[in-house]
Amino acid sequence: MWIVIAALSGALAVLAGAFGAHGLKARVAAEQVAAWSTASQYHLLHSVVLLALALYAAQSARPIGLQGGLFLAGIALFSGSIYLLVLTPARWLGPVTPLGGLLLIAGWLSLLLLAKS
Numbered sequence: 147m148w149i150v151i152a153a154l155s156g157a158l159a160v161l162a163g164a165f166g167a168h169g170l171k172a173r174v175a176a177e178q179v180a181a182w183s184t185a186s187q188y189h190l191l192h193s194v195v196l197l198a199l200a201l202y203a204a205q206s207a208r209p210i211g212l213q214g215g216l217f218l219a220g221i222a223l224f225s226g227s228i229y230l231l232v233l234t235p236a237r238w239l240g241p242v243t244p245l246g247g248l249l250l251i252a253g254w255l256s257l258l259l260l261a262k263s
Contacts, residue, residue: 148200148214152193155221159190162229170232178232185228192221192250202260213256220249 163186170179196217203210224246227239 148196148203148210151214151218152197152200155196155218156190156193159186159193159225162186162189162225174232181228182232185225185232188250189221189225192217192253195253208260210260213253213260216249216253216256220246220251220253222246224250 163183166179166182166186170182174182196214199210199214199217202208223242227242227246230236231239231243
C-alpha cells in the first residue's frame with residue numbers, strides 16, 4: 147500500500163511542479179509562483195521519503211504506519227494548503243501550512259523510532 151501511495155504522491159508532485167513552471171507564471175504573481183515551487187519541492191522530496199519508508203517496510207517487515215501517516219498528512223497540509231492558497235482566495239488556509247510543516251518535522255523525528263531494534 148505505501149509503495150502505491152508514494153508512487154501516486156510522487157506523480158502528483160511532478161505534475162504540480164510542471165504546472166507551476168508552465169501554467170502559473172502568466173496567471174499569478176511571482177511570489178505565488180515561488181510559493182508553489184516550494185510546495186512542489188517539499189511534496190516531491192517527502193514522496194521520496196515515503197517510497198524509502200515503503201521499501202524499508204517491505205524489506206524489514208516492520209510497520210511504518212506512524213511515519214508514513216505523518217509524512218502523508220504533512221504533505222497534504224503543507225503542500226496542499228499552499229497549492230490551494232495560490233489557486234483560490236481561501237485565505238483561511240494560511241494557518242494550515244505551518245501545521246503541515248510541524249507534521250513533516252514530526253515525521254522526520256518519528257524515524258528515530260525505527261532506529262530502535
